Amino acid sequence: MKKIVALLPVIFLSTTFLSTGVFARDQIKVVGSSTVYPFATIVAEKFGKGTKFKTPAIESTGSGGGMKLFCAGVGLQHPDVTNASRRMKAKEFKLCNSNGVTATEFVVGNDGLAFSNNKNARKFEISIMHIAAALAEKLPRGGGLEENWLKTWKDVDAFVAGNATGQPLIGLPNTPIRVLVPPPTSGTRDAMGSLFMKNGHKKLGTYADVGKKGAKKLREDGAAIEVGENDNLIIEKLAADEQLFGVFGYSFFDQNRDKVQASIVDGVALNFENIASYKYPGARPLFTYVKREHLGVVPGIKEFFREFISTKALSMDGYLYPAGLVPLSDADFKTETGKLKDFPAVTIK
Amino acid sequence: MKQHKTNTELIAKSLKRRHRKQTRLKYYGLFSVLLGISFLLILLGSITLNGYTAFQQTVIKVNVKIDENHIFGDDGKVSQDVMYATNWDGLAKKAFRKVFPEVTDRFQQRKLSDLISANSGYEIQQMMIDDPSLVGKEIEIWVNASDDVDQFIKGRLNVEVPEDQRRINDMQLSWIQTLKEKNIIKKTFNTGFFTSADSREPESSGILGAILGSAMAMVVTMFLALPFAVMAAIYLEYFAKPGKLTDFIEVNINNLAAVPSIVFGLLGLAVFLNFFQLPRSAPLVGGMVLALMTLPTIIIASRAAIRAVPPSIRDAALGLGASKMQAAVDHVLPLASPGILTGTIIGMAQALGETAPLIMIGMVVFLVDIPTGFTDTATALPVQIYIWSDSAERAFYERSSLAIMFLVLFLIGMNLLAVLLRKKFEKKW
Structure with missing residues (x-):
């Protein structure tokens, strides 16, 4: 008897390891962006409760982390779907290809980057030039690049007015720059890098100086404060500190309108209409990628996407609208539903 | 002098x-x-x-009548296809809107429907599956109110701010007032919280899935960590020859006990997932990682317990002709077991509250289905708290607090058990 007890863990381990890789799976596994996560989970729950299939399990890993897992290979130990709040990068596409993974790309809707602060603080009306100047790692001065020396919003105002032609002072307050930003693994950070930082530098006329790579870099002297993938934490911090700003997706702003307000950027307010029309400079599409090799292997993937890419979910009357997902235009929506027939492979250069 | x-x-x-x-x-x-x-x-x-406040859930009374063709197939039996094809959601909303026949505008109807949970339809569906005899009858059902209504009723929603900045508009407030006057809105005990897994709708989310996930992981941890730790302790105390190698092992065990838990998660990711290709997000792997983490704690506790047994007992056994193993297993181990158990329980309590290593192996996952096996996708109680605290909906805030209360309760329970066991079985020499 004692021998058996002593042998238990050995038996346990050996059976576990010998049976590796052959775990059948009837549950769809989804990884990826924390911005798409709230929408994907709603679809998953409806899908699970309304069909005979299991509810897909969804992990929030960030866009970058999701791509890494998704592209790791074909086989049931790898996820079937990954969400991204930016497009798949060429590098990731190559990784996928080298591991035999091909993907179908769906655009599920639009989102807008909120540049928000406390409801009781002053509402900012700024431009992406100001955001870029405030958060850039380096800025040009006297013919060379220097570590960002701007300390307050007033400094930023003066710098922008001095650099961009025809840009007057807009009277930003003399308060320190402190902005909560998402971590580098997040798609929201990528989107912020291109929509606010890169475009801001371009408009500001500093793009040539900081270069393609430098344009997306954020300063590391404490003015840009990196927080984890926890957007609720950003809201809590904004609610507690009136000088703080935060960058996060529209749905979080929408859910917390009683605590935070979104700045008007380039004269455009953050709302549904301006995101849908892409008037708002922080508007961006949200993506989801499905592994074509797993279609028909894991049951329900096609059905899941028929639920996801449907008017029931994505339209103005759809159930994702109240959650803060900005619907696609009719033409775009038609393109996406067209892909549901044969799930074409995407190529990214 | x-x-x-x-x-x-x-x-x-x-x-x-x-x-x-x-x-x-x-x-x-x-x-x-x-x-x-x-x-x-x-x-x-x-x-x-x-x-x-999460102990209670706001519910609203709805009268529904399900026509027969809504649930039975051509063969007269409850048909899964028909069941799934039925628009239960629409049915629930329509039934609820009957309370306010004067609301005809489409936009307002939508706002009105928002007062009941988006999952109300599935509640009715489940009721019909459980009891098909209800078909054709007019039934009264208390469906969950939506999370915003629930928070408002509980006084957790600030309605002092301007209308466009809050989740409930003035119209909805007046409807809620009417519901109150008609006495068809009330707070009841939140049973769903203890019988369901996660959900995107705060009002239908629960901790059962997470508790089961935690329990399964703990079983694996227990079965792996305890025997290995006891064997290691016996070897180190009785068989290992004192020397540099033994010292080296000892130092390393003490070091391992101080290693941050996330490192064990990385190890699990590299070894169990990537090398052995075990399934991601499974309690089996979670338990294995937590076992690695608790192993040093239990080894240290077990060695201390074994050392506390007076050498005279072992010497007497050896003197009467018992082998080294007999002396260790038959005489020393039973006497050391209270100490070993205490160490184990404390180690397990530590493992129960751990989130970081589980992030690495994918147990931080949205899961509506309750896990049924060791290789199913599962999550754990502290992870569930983490997920809820990260959700946008305000109502998850109170639910994560309630989940924390349960986690703390479990931890207190385990530590109390450790103390009681020690008190009961401890021998004074």
């Missing part, structure tokens, strides 16, 4: 000062203890204040 007298005088003089010093020290100590206790009380108090 004179000298001696001065000494006594000196001592007598300093006595007061020394007593004062002692009193001060006493109060410093008391102050530290009080500080610790007050922090604990503040923590527990704020969690309880935030979480106790």
Whole structure:
């Protein structure tokens, strides 16, 4: 008897390891962006409760982390779907290809980057030039690049007015720059890098100086404060500190309108209409990628996407609208539903 | 003589000062203890204040009538296809809107429907599956109110701010008032919280899935960590020859006990997932990782317990002709077992509250289905708290607080068990 007890863990381990890789799976596994996560989970729950299939399990890993897992290979130990709040990068596409993974790309809707602060603080009306100047790692001065020396919003105002032609002072307050930003693994950070930082530098006329790579870099002297993938934490911090700003997706702003307000950027307010029309400079599409090799292997993937890419979910009357997902235009929506027939492979250069 | 007298005088003089010093020290100590206790009380108090409302759930009465063709197939039996094809959601909303026949505008109808949970339809569906005889009858069902209504009823939603900044508009407020007057809205005990897994709708989310996930992981941890740790402890105490190698092992075990838990998660990711290709997000792997983490704790506790058994017992056994193994397994181990058990329970309690290593192996996952096996996708209780605290919906805030209360309760329970076992079985020599 004692021998058996002593042998238990050995038996346990050996059976576990010998049976590796052959775990059948009837549950769809989804990884990826924390911005798409709230929408994907709603679809998953409806899908699970309304069909005979299991509810897909969804992990929030960030866009970058999701791509890494998704592209790791074909086989049931790898996820079937990954969400991204930016497009798949060429590098990731190559990784996928080298591991035999091909993907179908769906655009599920639009989102807008909120540049928000406390409801009781002053509402900012700024431009992406100001955001870029405030958060850039380096800025040009006297013919060379220097570590960002701007300390307050007033400094930023003066710098922008001095650099961009025809840009007057807009009277930003003399308060320190402190902005909560998402971590580098997040798609929201990528989107912020291109929509606010890169475009801001371009408009500001500093793009040539900081270069393609430098344009997306954020300063590391404490003015840009990196927080984890926890957007609720950003809201809590904004609610507690009136000088703080935060960058996060529209749905979080929408859910917390009683605590935070979104700045008007380039004269455009953050709302549904301006995101849908892409008037708002922080508007961006949200993506989801499905592994074509797993279609028909894991049951329900096609059905899941028929639920996801449907008017029931994505339209103005759809159930994702109240959650803060900005619907696609009719033409775009038609393109996406067209892909549901044969799930074409995407190529990214 | 004179000298001696001065000494006594000196001592007598300093006595007061020394007593004062002692009193001060006493109060410093008391102050530290009080500080610790007050922090604990503040923590527990704020969690309880935030979480106790989640014990209740606001529900709204709806009268529905399900036509027969809504549920039966052509063969006259409850048909899964028909069941799934039925628009239960629309049915629930339509039934609820009958309370306010005067609302005809489409936009307003939508706002009205928003008062009941988006999952109400599935509640009705489940009811029909459980009891098909209800078909054709007009039934009364209390469906969950939506999370915003629930928060408002519980007084957790600020309605003082302008209308466009809150989740409930003035129209909806007046409807809720009507519901109150008609007495078809009430708060009941939140049973769903204890019988369901996660959900995107706060009002239908629960902790059962997470508790089961945690329990399964703990079983694996227990079965792996305990035998290995006891065997290692016996070897190190009785069989290992004192020397550099043994010292090296000992130092390393002590080091391992201090390694941050996330490192074990990385190890699990590299070894169990990537090398052995075990399924991601499974309690099996979670348990294995947590076992690695608790192993050093249990080894250290077991060695201490074995060492506490007087050598005379072992010597007597050996003297009567018992082998080394017989002496260890039959005589020393039973006497050391209370100590070993205590160490194990404390190690397990540590593992139960752990989130970081589980992130690495994918157990931080949205899961509606309740896990049924060790290789199913599962999550754990602390992870569920983490997920809820990260959700946008305000109502998850109180639910995560309630979940924290349960986690703390489990931890207190386990530690209490450890203390009781020690008290009961401890032998004084």
